[in-house]
Amino acid sequence: MKISNLNQKFLIRAHTILGLFAIFLFYISTYFGTITVFLPYIKAWENPSRHFISSEKEINLDSILPKIIKEKELSNNIEIIFPSFRDKALSINDETSKTIYINPQTNQILNTNFETNFISKFFNEIHIGRNIPKIGVFLMGVASVLMIFLSISGVILWVVNKKRNRKKESAYLKWHKNLSLALLPFILVFSITGAFLGFMLSYSSPIAYSASKGVESDFRKLVGPILFPRDVKIERSQKASMLSFERLTSIANTKYPDLEIKRIKLSKWYEENAKIKFIGHIKDNRAISGRINRMHITLSGKDGRVLNKKDISNANLTNGILSTFYFLHFIPDETLVLRIVYFIFGIIMAVSLSFGFLIYSEKKAKKNLEDKNYYSILNKLAMATMIGVIPASTLLMFLYWYLPFDLFQRDIWLKGSFYALWAGTLFYSVLKDSVLKVINHLLFIASIFLVLTVLYHGISTGFYPWISLNEKLYDIFFVDFISLVFALVFFLFSKKSKDIKFFFKYDGDRYENQ
Amino acid sequence: MKINKFVLLILIFITSLQAHKVAGIKLNIKDLKDNTILITAQYKKSKRALVGNKVKLISMIDNRVLFEDKLPQDGLIAKIPDESYWVYLIVRDTDVVLEGPSPLEGFKVYVKKEPKAFLYTFSASMIFLGLSAFLIFRKKSKRKES
Numbered sequence: 159m160k161i162s163n164l165n166q167k168f169l170i171r172a173h174t175i176l177g178l179f180a181i182f183l184f185y186i187s188t189y190f191g192t193i194t195v196f197l198p199y200i201k202a203w204e205n206p207s208r209h210f211i212s213s214e215k216e217i218n219l220d221s222i223l224p225k226i227i228k229e230k231e232l233s234n235n236i237e238i239i240f241p242s243f244r245d246k247a248l249s250i251n252d253e254t255s256k257t258i259y260i261n262p263q264t265n266q267i268l269n270t271n272f273e274t275n276f277i278s279k280f281f282n283e284i285h286i287g288r289n290i291p292k293i294g295v296f297l298m299g300v301a302s303v304l305m306i307f308l309s310i311s312g313v314i315l316w317v318v319n320k321k322r323n324r325k326k327e328s329a330y331l332k333w334h335k336n337l338s339l340a341l342l343p344f345i346l347v348f349s350i351t352g353a354f355l356g357f358m359l360s361y362s363s364p365i366a367y368s369a370s371k372g373v374e375s376d377f378r379k380l381v382g383p384i385l386f387p388r389d390v391k392i393e394r395s396q397k398a399s400m401l402s403f404e405r406l407t408s409i410a411n412t413k414y415p416d417l418e419i420k421r422i423k424l425s426k427w428y429e430e431n432a433k434i435k436f437i438g439h440i441k442d443n444r445a446i447s448g449r450i451n452r453m454h455i456t457l458s459g460k461d462g463r464v465l466n467k468k469d470i471s472n473a474n475l476t477n478g479i480l481s482t483f484y485f486l487h488f489i490p491d492e493t494l495v496l497r498i499v500y501f502i503f504g505i506i507m508a509v510s511l512s513f514g515f516l517i518y519s520e521k522k523a524k525k526n527l528e529d530k531n532y533y534s535i536l537n538k539l540a541m542a543t544m545i546g547v548i549p550a551s552t553l554l555m556f557l558y559w560y561l562p563f564d565l566f567q568r569d570i571w572l573k574g575s576f577y578a579l580w581a582g583t584l585f586y587s588v589l590k591d592s593v594l595k596v597i598n599h600l601l602f603i604a605s606i607f608l609v610l611t612v613l614y615h616g617i618s619t620g621f622y623p624w625i626s627l628n629e630k631l632y633d634i635f636f637v638d639f640i641s642l643v644f645a646l647v648f649f650l651f652s653k654k655s656k657d658i659k660f661f662f663k664y665d666g667d668r669y670e671n672q
Numbered sequence: 673m674k675i676n677k678f679v680l681l682i683l684i685f686i687t688s689l690q691a692h693k694v695a696g697i698k699l700n701i702k703d704l705k706d707n708t709i710l711i712t713a714q715y716k717k718s719k720r721a722l723v724g725n726k727v728k729l730i731s732m733i734d735n736r737v738l739f740e741d742k743l744p745q746d747g748l749i750a751k752i753p754d755e756s757y758w759v760y761l762i763v764r765d766t767d768v769v770l771e772g773p774s775p776l777e778g779f780k781v782y783v784k785k786e787p788k789a790f791l792y793t794f795s796a797s798m799i800f801l802g803l804s805a806f807l808i809f810r811k812k813s814k815r816k817e818s
Binding site: 255538567 | 798
């Protein structure tokens with residue numbers, strides 16, 4: 159592939175400037191996205207009510223459901239979600255009331271008064287940029303679009319320079335290139351899905367407007383009814399008795415043997431027209447029947463007739479493609495192994511992104527070699543965003559267990575202290591000149607917070623790591639264990655980094671270039 | 673490279689720290705002036721009233737549930753309790769909260785819970801940002817002099 163010198167210069171310049179714009183947002187998104195890979199485990203860990211062993215036994219709905227419907231006066235559209243690795247409890251709710259969670263082993267209703275999935279929700283919010291009001295999601299979408307450009311231009315630059323450039327390149331450039339190229343499919347999947355979710359869905363009004371010949375400019379309104387058809391409204395009818403859930407489930411299983419039932423929806427239960435809808439994924443094809451393309455079979459509650467059935471043959475093709483696409487981003491039904499792979503990829507990607515920034519920063523520092531008072535604001539900002547976010551998020555986890563659960567405005571205290579510490583790290587990195595010292599101190603603080611998190615999780619719930627390991631609560635133990643591992647890594651780094659040759663140049667008042 | 677760094681800064685740190693608001697739902701409390709209140713709720717867009725959702729009056733003092741019932745079609749009438757309280761409207765797994773009005777002769781037990789969390793944490797963040805901006809400015813101007 160040939161490209162003129164001038165064009166190559168333009169391309170490098172564009173890669174640098176757009177990269178600088180996208181890197182802050184995309185790093186934040188990558189960092190929190192990497193944490194939220196373990197979302198199901200964090201959810202179990204942050205809710206004391208879920209500190210029980212998940213049960214393997216079949217759930218007998220007939221003994222639970224009629225009682226709860228009567229007691230809690232549940233009305234129309236009752237939804238039952240079966241326990242899975244995402245949530246160990248059986249959940250039941252209707253259109254208006256709070257979800258009821260049940261321990262499937264003891265059939266007891268769980269006390270979830272103060273449980274709001276705060277940590278996982280908040281991290282997810284930052285991941286998609288929703289913490290910045292109005293424009294946050296849009297900005298993350300733009301960053302994803304830029305990321306697609308950066309990947310493509312990066313590949314072009316690599317192809318062009320492969321033969322021409324044989325002189326020694328800086329370590330950052332080398333590793334930024336190698337890591338990014340190795341992760342190219344991963345990065346592309348995430349930036350394309352991210353761009354779709356953050357940018358295209360909400361900001362494609364011109365396309366929607368022209369496609370619908372000027373009738374509608376909201377993209378969601380156009381595709382929504384086709385991709386996610388609503389259930390038909392059922393008229394009120396006379397009271398009637400229903401078949402047992404056991405019987406209905408066995409009918410569904412024989413009529414649709416491939417369906418792995420995940421949830422059940424009851425409409426107008428205990429009436430003539432009652433419907434029961436079994437929803438789930440196909441046993442040997444989880445990708446195509448992912449979260450937005452669930453298969454289902456609907457039976458009549460009174461006599462068990464099949465009213466409606468959706469399988470791959472009559473599913474919308476777009477749904478299948480979208481589902482596969484989303485599957486790669488959300489990995490909804492996958493358990494630990496794939497999640498760990500994604501986690502490692504995420505860390506590598508964050509490292510590669512930060513190396514990309516360091517290439518720019520080194521170059522700039524080299525240009526200003528003569529200037530004794532050289533001072534880069536962008537460097538400080540990068541330090542606060544990339545390293546500062548670590549102590550801030552660990553502080554949030556620590557305070558989550560440290561603050562009493564019935565504290566007034568608990569959510570705001572938690573979020574507020576997260577931002578306050580984050581701002582504090584900016585101040586600290588501006589104040590101190592030695593780059594390595596700042597990194598060491600921030601990581602040291604983070605490791606202390608992580609240890610305190612595990613300690614206070616134990617104090618608050620009684621489940622210290624060794625207890626949860628003994629009682630075979632592996633998901634709870636897993637989160638504690640990972641926290642401790644990272645605490646150890648951060649601690650060792652902060653103690654040993656000044657002896658590593660690679661970091662020598664940062665151990666001083668300013669960049670000393672080789 | 674002329675990215676306005678402070679715009680970036682503010683973008684990164686600004687946040688909306690408001691809990692207990694469900695977008696699109698409005699909770700109305702009307703003081704009927706006879707020691708009762710009329711509680712209604714509606715969707716903002718369609719103006720349709722919410723029916724069947726649970727309403728709870730919760731004490732500010734010890735988070736006790738003082739009263740709870742389901743919303744009927746034309747609103748729920750509840751007696752005003754003797755102590756400071758919140759009105760909670762449950763909308764599936766989130767809730768809308770408003771402070772309840774006092775009875776004619778005032779609350780017997782009164783506490784004022786001031787929302788300090790936002791003020792304190794927000795000002796702490798702003799102080800840090802301001803100090804950083806000040807330091808950056810000083811170092812930059814020093815560089816210009818030399």
